[in-house]
Amino acid sequence: MAKKKNGWGRKQRAVVVAGIRTPFVKAFGKFLKLDSIDLSDIAVKSLLERTDLSHDEIDSIVWGGVILPSLAPNIAREIALDLRLPASVEGMTCTRACATGLQAVTLAAAAIERGEADVVIAGGSDSTSNAPLNLPQKAVHALAPLAFGKAATPGDYLGVLAQMMPITDILPKMPKIAERTTGEVMGESAERMAKRNEISREAQDEFAARSHHKAAEAIESGRFDDEVAPVESPEGWVHADNIVRGDTSVEKLSKLRPVFAKDGTVTAGNASALTDGAAAVLLMSEEKAKALGYKPLAAFRSWSYVGVDPTDQLLIGPALAMPKALDRAAMELKDVSLVDMHEAFAAQVLSVTKALASKGFAQVRLGKSKAVGEIDEATFNVHGGSLSIGHPFGATGARMVTTMANELASTGAETALLGICAAGGLGAAAVLEAV
Amino acid sequence: MTDLLLENENARRLVKTLGLPIPVPEKLARSRGPYEERPLDEKKVLVCGVGGLQHVLAQVLTKAGAYPLVLGTSDAVLEPFVGPGEAWARAPRRVEPGEAPEGERVDAIVFDGTGLETPDDLHQLYAFISPWIRRLIRSGRVVVLGRPAADAKKPVRAATRAGLEGFTRSLAKEIGGNGSIANSVFVQEGADDRLGPVLRFLLSPRSAYISCQPFHVTKLAKADETPPETHVLGGKVALVTGAARGIGEATAELLAAEGAHVVCLDRPADDGPCSKVAQRIGGSTLLIDITDVDAPQRIAGELKERFGGVDIVVHNAGVTRDKTLARMKPEQWDMAVDINLGAVIRITDRLLSGSVLREGGRVICLSSVSGIAGNRGQTNYSAGKAGIVGFVRALAPKVAKKGITVNAIAPGFIETRLTDAMPVAFREVARRMAAVGQGGKPVDVGQAITFLATPGAAGLTGETVRVCGGALVGA
Numbered sequence: 033m034a035k036k037k038n039g040w041g042r043k044q045r046a047v048v049v050a051g052i053r054t055p056f057v058k059a060f061g062k063f064l065k066l067d068s069i070d071l072s073d074i075a076v077k078s079l080l081e082r083t084d085l086s087h088d089e090i091d092s093i094v095w096g097g098v099i100l101p102s103l104a105p106n107i108a109r110e111i112a113l114d115l116r117l118p119a120s121v122e123g124m125t126c127t128r129a130c131a132t133g134l135q136a137v138t139l140a141a142a143a144i145e146r147g148e149a150d151v152v153i154a155g156g157s158d159s160t161s162n163a164p165l166n167l168p169q170k171a172v173h174a175l176a177p178l179a180f181g182k183a184a185t186p187g188d189y190l191g192v193l194a195q196m197m198p199i200t201d202i203l204p205k206m207p208k209i210a211e212r213t214t215g216e217v218m219g220e221s222a223e224r225m226a227k228r229n230e231i232s233r234e235a236q237d238e239f240a241a242r243s244h245h246k247a248a249e250a251i252e253s254g255r256f257d258d259e260v261a262p263v264e265s266p267e268g269w270v271h272a273d274n275i276v277r278g279d280t281s282v283e284k285l286s287k288l289r290p291v292f293a294k295d296g297t298v299t300a301g302n303a304s305a306l307t308d309g310a311a312a313v314l315l316m317s318e319e320k321a322k323a324l325g326y327k328p329l330a331a332f333r334s335w336s337y338v339g340v341d342p343t344d345q346l347l348i349g350p351a352l353a354m355p356k357a358l359d360r361a362a363m364e365l366k367d368v369s370l371v372d373m374h375e376a377f378a379a380q381v382l383s384v385t386k387a388l389a390s391k392g393f394a395q396v397r398l399g400k401s402k403a404v405g406e407i408d409e410a411t412f413n414v415h416g417g418s419l420s421i422g423h424p425f426g427a428t429g430a431r432m433v434t435t436m437a438n439e440l441a442s443t444g445a446e447t448a449l450l451g452i453c454a455a456g457g458l459g460a461a462a463v464l465e466a467v
Numbered sequence: 468m469t470d471l472l473l474e475n476e477n478a479r480r481l482v483k484t485l486g487l488p489i490p491v492p493e494k495l496a497r498s499r500g501p502y503e504e505r506p507l508d509e510k511k512v513l514v515c516g517v518g519g520l521q522h523v524l525a526q527v528l529t530k531a532g533a534y535p536l537v538l539g540t541s542d543a544v545l546e547p548f549v550g551p552g553e554a555w556a557r558a559p560r561r562v563e564p565g566e567a568p569e570g571e572r573v574d575a576i577v578f579d580g581t582g583l584e585t586p587d588d589l590h591q592l593y594a595f596i597s598p599w600i601r602r603l604i605r606s607g608r609v610v611v612l613g614r615p616a617a618d619a620k621k622p623v624r625a626a627t628r629a630g631l632e633g634f635t636r637s638l639a640k641e642i643g644g645n646g647s648i649a650n651s652v653f654v655q656e657g658a659d660d661r662l663g664p665v666l667r668f669l670l671s672p673r674s675a676y677i678s679c680q681p682f683h684v685t686k687l688a689k690a691d692e693t694p695p696e697t698h699v700l701g702g703k704v705a706l707v708t709g710a711a712r713g714i715g716e717a718t719a720e721l722l723a724a725e726g727a728h729v730v731c732l733d734r735p736a737d738d739g740p741c742s743k744v745a746q747r748i749g750g751s752t753l754l755i756d757i758t759d760v761d762a763p764q765r766i767a768g769e770l771k772e773r774f775g776g777v778d779i780v781v782h783n784a785g786v787t788r789d790k791t792l793a794r795m796k797p798e799q800w801d802m803a804v805d806i807n808l809g810a811v812i813r814i815t816d817r818l819l820s821g822s823v824l825r826e827g828g829r830v831i832c833l834s835s836v837s838g839i840a841g842n843r844g845q846t847n848y849s850a851g852k853a854g855i856v857g858f859v860r861a862l863a864p865k866v867a868k869k870g871i872t873v874n875a876i877a878p879g880f881i882e883t884r885l886t887d888a889m890p891v892a893f894r895e896v897a898r899r900m901a902a903v904g905q906g907g908k909p910v911d912v913g914q915a916i917t918f919l920a921t922p923g924a925a926g927l928t929g930e931t932v933r934v935c936g937g938a939l940v941g942a
Contacts (some may be wrong), residue, residue: 077473228556341504344532392550392839411585 042147045318046140047328047467051155051434052079052265053311053449055275056422059160065266067162071424072107073114075310076153078261080115083314089324091149094133094140096156098425099163100125107157128274129453130374131337131460132156133429138335138462140315148381150320156426157310168440171196201330210453218455219292221302221346225378226297228345229386232299236378237285240302240419241373241456247416248278255415275305275422303376307422309431313437318467328467330437333447334360335462339380342457347380349459351387352397355404357442357461358449365405368463369445372436374428374452375417384451414439428452433464440466470882470898473905474650492904493646495675496606496915501724502697502921505532506671510574513538513562515595518581518589520612520659527663529557531670537561537571538595561587567598573668575608575670582625583613595872603642608670609649611635614656628653632681639679639937643902646825648678648937654926658686659713664694664923671916676879676911678902678937683930687863689870690827690925696855700728706766706776708732708757708814709784711741712868713883714833717913718781722920723748727779732757755935757784758802758812763817770818772829776825779920780818782811784833785852787885789844800847807851812858815873819866827870829920832859832929836878840940856931863929874919879935882906902937 054075057063063071076323078085080229095108104110108123133156138153142200168177174195179187209218226236250256251272280301290296291303323330336356340349350373358365365371365388377382384409387393394400415435418428429452436448444467452460473492482489498506511530514521515538528535529551537544537559550558562568563858576599583589596609602608611631619625632651635654639649650669654662661684668674668681695701705722709715711733721730729750733741736756745752753769755762770777786806788799811832818824837845838852859875880886880897886906889897899905916932918924 225556226557231556343508344505348556387553387556390550390553392553396530396551396554 039147039150043357044145044147045331046315047318047439048322048330048433048464049314049316049321049326049328050079050083051259051311051313051430051437052082052261053259053427053431054309055260055270056275056307056309056420056424057270058275059306059308061161061274061308062161062267062270063263064161064272066159066308067106068099068101068157068310069104069110069149071110071308071310071359072111072155073155073314075261075312076111076262077115079153079312079314082261083326084313085151086119087121087159089151090117090121090153090462091151092121092143094136094143094152094154095123095125096136096426096429097436098127098128098129098132098158102164103160123229128337128460129454129456130376130423130428131426131429131457131458132168132455133431134335134433134450134452135311135337135429135461137315137430137433138332138458140313141332144315144317150317152315154315155310155312155430156261156424156428158424159304160424161308161309183211209347209455211342216346217292218346222303222377222379223296223298223348225345225383228455229383231274231297231379231382233286234282234339235382236297236302237282239281239378239382240285241280243413243416243419244277244280247273247276247420249411250415257439264318273421275307276416276420277295277363283291284420298377298379303425304376304418307424309422309427310425311427311434313430313433316317318434328349329441330448330464331467333363333463334467336360336460338373338459340457340459344400344457346457347376347453348383348387348460349453349457351384351393353461354388354449354451355398355400355461357403359464361463363416363447365407365449365464368447368449369411370414370436370448371412371440372432372448372450373417374423374432375413375419376423378419380453384453429460433462436464438462470905474856490644492901493605493644495646495903495905496672497910498672499677502699504697505530505669506673506734507585508532510534510670511536511572512575512577512670513573514577514579515601516579516581516582516591516612518579520579520581520614520654520662522663523558523659524577524579524666525551527666531667533557533575533670535559536571538564545805551607567602568607572604573599573607574600574604575610577602577666577670578609578611580602580611580613580631583631586627586630587933588627589630589634592631593653596638600642603645603647605646606646606672606675607642607645608674608749609616609635609638609642609650610661610666610669611651612652613653615653618655618704623912635681636679640902643678643937644904645713646903648674648903649767650674650677650682651681651863652682652684655683655685655859661686661690661926662919665926667696667917673889674913675914676903676907676934676936677915677932678935680933682927682932684926685928686926688867688872688928690922692922694921694923694925695924698726699923700779702768703778704776705779705781706730706732706753706770706777707781707783710744711737713885714878714881714909714912715781715783716744718783718910718916719744719750719908720748721913721917722779723750725917725921727920728774730774730777732766733784757814758805762810763814766814767817767821767823771821771823778825778827780815780824780831781828781916781920782814782830784810785833787845787848789848790844791844803847804851808854808858809849815862824871827922829924830859830862830871830873830875831916831919832875834875834881834941836877836895836933836935836938839931839933842924859931860929867928870925872925874927874929875931876912876919877917877931877933877935878907878912879933879938881912881934882908900939901935905936906937907934935940
């Protein structure tokens with residue numbers, strides 16, 4: 033057998049050293065002029081500045097995005113080039129709907145644990161404000177002869193025009209978060225889940241209000257100062273997340289109208305908003321971190337990704353992924369110190385927590401004799417979540433890893449369980465442990 | 468020939484507007500595409516009766532996507548349904564016996580009659596189901612569950628159990644006009660876990676043209692693993708005789724859609740259409756005349772050599788040589804009996820003796836309602852087709868240890884080339900004699916065959932299932 037070189041195949045522990053994100057800003061607002069790559073550049077630049085990391089130490093960048101810029105989808109490489117990092121800093125970009133950010137981070141951890149790299153920057157970004165409005169394929173195909181100069185006579189031009197009818201077929205379509213296979217908008221899926229799991233409007237509004245209050249507290253207390261870097265946009269400086277409403281209340285939220293069904297319960301208030309933002313996490317091998325003098329915040333004990341039938345309960349994935357990650361970490365829900373769940377919709381979070389607390393669910397779906405358990409209110413989404421902080425799709429996972437890693441390091445808590453639902457019926461989870 | 472009253476909107480409207488005393492048949496809901504994870508997605512199923520199958524019903528219905536509506540006087544009846552309901556987010560609801568709640572409609576009614584002991588208990592059938600019959604949607608389903616009468620030690624219990632079958636048959640005739648069907652399922656003690664797939668099938672649109680039928684779920688045939696719910700025939704090899712057209716063609720398509728590799732067999736003269744079917748479904752062609760002396764050996768040899776064996780055998784090839792007995796020529800007799808019965812037995816025997824038919828195999832033979840009921844001019848055909856009924860009943864226990872099941876399908880009036888050739892008046896009468904007031908389609912027979920071919924149908928063996936829309940003739 034040939035001798036292995038440069039640590040290839042060596043087992044080493046990957047640790048989270050730091051994490052930084054841009055403020056999360058409501059789409060079509062102050063980050064309008066910053067596209068997904070710009071936001072990524074800013075997040076990674078801030079991370080490098082705050083950690084004072086020598087650029088030569090970076091092996092690679094693993095990035096994630098959901099609405100990828102079609103002309104340069106490998107954002108990771110664009111970041112390296114934009115920031116003039118050494119040409120050797122290679123990069124790849126992954127996509128896994130709302131679990132993208134976590135996917136990028138666990139890919140980085142896996143690469144380090146495999147001995148493939150020692151220092152990796154991982155994260156994700158999305159700019160809903162810069163989602164390309166695609167011309168329908170019909171228009172593209174009809175216009176092709178003109179674009180490539182093949183049309184010669186007026187007749188040809190008329191022919192092209194004739195193909196464009198009716199006009200509504202060729203107008204650019206507004207982007208919407210709809211399932212490709214079912215055409216169902218995600219809010220409709222959440223609405224159906226609310227109904228099937230009997231999650232009331234009041235419970236959803238209460239959960240949303242709680243999320244806002246927790247996030248507002250965190251911002252006010254300066255808890256996020258270490259993990260949010262101010263951004264200078266063409267519209268001026270942005271210092272903090274701007275979706276959070278500390279002054280909201282169940283009463284105010286209860287006045288909003290349901291959006292996805294007439295007699296529905298899902299409103300703009302208890303659903304996450306379209307958001308622009310980016311988040312970056314610095315991961316290293318434990319040895320390397322020590323050698324460079326960094327104090328690691330946390331490490332991964334396990335992670336898991338699952339798929340469920342998107343035509344059934346689109347966003348129930350975490351109810352399967354979280355127990356799986358716990359199993360892999362040889363833990364029970366009651367053993368974890370903190371639980372952080374992505375809040376796509378209050379209805380989705382409450383459906384998942386209900387399933388986790390159900391003995392029937394555990395028996396039938398997980399093959400366990402007792403329920404996974406009830407999540408302790410005091411340990412659950414302690415600084416709010418996507419409902420209040422916002423949800424740039426690709427960035428959310430990296431945000432959650434950062435917040436929980438900091439929480440473990442600063443409070444002395446031992447472990448944190450993460451759970452994320454994603455389009456396509458995907459679910460993701462991870463167990464972080466203090467280092 | 469198309470059924471005017473079914474296919475022609477103008478004719479339907481005309482009959483309805485003029486108020487002619489002709490019942491207009493309801494268009495039957497049918498399944499499109501392969502087996503789904505949740506065949507009962509979003510359906511409301513009324514569960515009533517007193518028996519021991521509540522836990523099985525709770526598991527099966529909620530997993531299949533249905534909302535159980537449980538009839539009972541206290542919330543205790545919901546208990547078996549709570550856990551599975553939470554698992555699949557299909558919360559059960561309770562309804563009081565008696566008058567059905569205003570505006571409430573159901574897609575299916577399942578009556579658990581496994582706890583009935585005396586004829587007085589049969590009153591439950593009336594009390595529970597009667598208020599809900601008008602609340603059953605079009606193409607609705609009624610399934611009455613019981614224990615087999617033959618297993619009852621006390622005559623009074625046997626009588627009660629047998630009563631369920633008669634009730635179901637008559638109810639089927641009453642709801643057929645609505646496109647709805649009713650069937651009874653008798654579950655042997657200890658075979659409860661084999662009920663699920665049967666129930667999923669009977670409550671789904673796949674059973675559109677099966678009505679008035681009793682099914683017997685037994686633990687006779689060996690089966691160990693949990694059967695798949697989708698792509699149910701993945702990795703299986705199926706032989707379909709007479710695959711060039713009609714029922715054979717429809718069956719081959721359905722089997723292939725579930726993942727089976729289908730070997731389409733037909734006479735060498737039918738090379739063209741047979742190859743076309745095989746090509747369309749990604750199967751293989753085998754051109755053999757099944758009445759040839761060496762046919763069983765050649766079929767067994769080809770299957771063994773090319774596919775290492777076979778899992779599913781569908782004996783669909785058949786002929787009619789109709790003449791009254793007095794006028795029938797000897798070759799007409801011989802041909803009809805040999806193709807419809809003799810060849811079936813010879814081929815099956817050869818496949819079994821050479822172990823070409825693998826463990827867990829499925830044999831499905833085509834019988835015919837006219838074989839069961841008798842039909843003028845078909846003494847030869849009926850002898851063959853009734854012989855099939857005896858064949859499957861006797862063979863089933865012999866091969867049960869190997870997990871092989873043997874069943875027959877008896878189609879009623881199915882719209883094919885054969886029935887197109889019938890005189891108009893006869894055809895019209897035959898169609899309207901069915902409880903659902905119309906002829907079936909080859910795909911309806913194909914669906915029944917495909918279901919019997921699945922691993923989930925392990926509980927059914929030795930049965931003859933009529934696919935006749937609840938026809939008046941036959942039993």
